[in-house]
Amino acid sequence: MTAKIFSSTRVQACKLGGLCALMMGHLCCSPNDPLKPAYPETITLTVKNPAAFARKDAGIVLEIAKLKAQAPSFNDKAFVVLHGAQELASQANDLNGEGSAEQIVCVADFAANESKTLSVRYAQSGERMRKYPKRTQAELSHKIGGRFVNRKYEGGTFQNVRSLRVPSEHTDHSFYIRYEGPGWESDKVGYRFYLDWRNAIDIFGKKTPSMVLQNVGLDGFDSYHEMSDWGMDILKVGDALGLGTLALWYECNAHRIAQPDSVTCAILSNGPVQSQIQTHYFGWKVGTGAYNVVSNLSITAGSRLTKHAVAIDGDPQNLCTGIVKLDSTVMLKSPQANTDWAYLATYGKQSLANDKLGMAVLYRKSDLIEVSEDEHSHVLVLKPEHGQLTYYFLAAWEKEPGGVQTVEEFETYLNQTVAELHAPLVME
Incomplete structure (x- = not known):
């Protein structure tokens, strides 16, 4: 077994x-x-x-x-x-x-x-499922009942769906997908990614352990950029990798998944203790190459971490990920230690609310090709093995309940997280 x-x-x-x-x-x-x-x-x-x-x-x-x-x-x-x-x-x-x-x-x-x-x-037969407090959530919501006009969706109301093949008319700010992509959260933090040509990951800072995504973006794009009772969108992504965005390192720049032929996205699980999102990208073009990618994002109750498990065909020389470059931050790297995992992180007053935010990407040391940068991002260039790559990312906002308040606390938390990755639970 x-x-x-x-x-x-x-x-x-x-x-x-x-x-x-x-x-x-x-x-x-x-x-x-x-x-x-x-x-x-x-x-x-x-x-x-x-x-x-x-x-x-x-x-x-x-x-x-x-x-x-x-x-x-x-x-x-x-x-x-x-x-x-x-x-x-x-x-x-x-x-x-x-x-x-x-x-x-x-x-x-x-x-x-x-x-x-x-x-x-x-029980050998029947259906007797137990119910538990919801500590994670994943959702994807788009409008129905309207129509696209010049790549903007007019009319209609939002409806949550299990899966979506992204329409060719859809682009950024089409007013079609609620908060512009799928979202996932734990009782610690929330995330989303733009399900359009940007394909970058953003952060929802939370001031409550309750699930909040179901109420985000119902009244327009700008509402979640202002502080509310639950929190807000706390990251300026721009042309960068945001936090943990998948890309390919080509000609000294990180290229996000900007030009796929088609995209499908599905909510694999939306449960009390774990939620998962799977996205298929077909025909992602970078340079002279074209790749098909399967992205699996998952989050677990009680954790800030998102696990990103990636499968890619076409034998790319690398994949990369990283963190947006922002002012007033310090960059942190793992201390030299006998562990299989390491991190690249930033900390400082880098949230949209101008308060303290820590961001980190955690990776297997054996996957690392180089630590680099481009104009917009701190970059980890990684080597997929047989078309597979797994890494993690996390955000720690000072205003979350019990939030990290200092760079020293953040480093302690990151080192503990690496220690847990190095010594997983075992069966005996």
């Missing part, structure tokens, strides 16, 4: 095999256990935090095909995840929209060096 394990900083694939205590049976419950009649069957597994520090909102992703290999009667429409008597927030992810889930995701806190025995309890 293979499970995917992630802390609040990453998704980590683990081979369970002999490391995992995976057993079939019935949980030993008291007669008064209210869940026993509804979820009588049990799979158990043990997860360990190998690090000498605690983890909050660490998560576990289990592949349902592997669960069913051990327990053919497993039902992804009627399950619950427990640690002892404590119910853990969880969700089932149907990533292809065909009606059957491929993953179970849950979150839990771990003390330093702690092992937890988890029980996935289920």
Whole structure:
């Protein structure tokens, strides 16, 4: 069996095999256990935090095909995840929209060096899904009922959709897609990217842990550039890479995905503990090359991090990402340490509200070709391996609840995040 394990900083694939205590049976419950009649069957597994520090909102992703290999009667429409008597927030992810889930995701806190025995309890038939407080969200909303006139959408009302093939008439400021692209958020921070020729990632600073994106941009483009009760758009992207935007380094410049032949975007999951967005770019042209790209963006409850998993064909020499250059900032780089991961970051009064904002991109050291820059951005030039590349990015705004207030705090947070990436949860 293979499970995917992630802390609040990453998704980590683990081979369970002999490391995992995976057993079939019935949980030993008291007669008064209210869940026993509804979820009588049990799979158990043990997860360990190998690090000498605690983890909050660490998560576990289990592949349902592997669960069913051990327990053919497993039902992804009627399950619950427990640690002892404590119910853990969880969700089932149907990533292809065909009606059957491929993953179970849950979150839990771990003390330093702690092992937890988890029980996935289920009913063999029926549908009994549990509901949990929503701590992540992903959405894509565009207008219906109107029409394009000279590349501007007139009339219509916004409607959330699971997927969209971007119309050829659409461009920046077409008034067609609410806040100009898909958005995703955790209880810490929100993000969006422009689903047009700009294809750059922007930040929504949040002053509340509640989900807010569903109310953003309903009254026009400018509303979220002003401070409100929930927060605001806090980054000036311009012609730069914003934060963590995918690009290709060509002739000493970062080229965003500006000229694809076509684009489709889909919300893969929109759950209480994890949300994901997948975008397909067909025929992205840079120089003499043309590439097809699949971009997967995901965020987890309790985390500022977005994971960006990229697949590309056409064998490019590199991919790049980075951070917009802004005044009144300091650039931070990882200290020399025996870790697999490193970061490039900036910190200072660089938000649109002129308050303190930290931004970082985290990458595998083995993927790095060079750290560079162009006119608009600090740039990480990275090497995809067999057409695959994964990196992370994050924003930490001083006005978020419990926000980072100093550059020293931000560096401490980044170093802790790198340590978590280096020592992922394991099965034992």
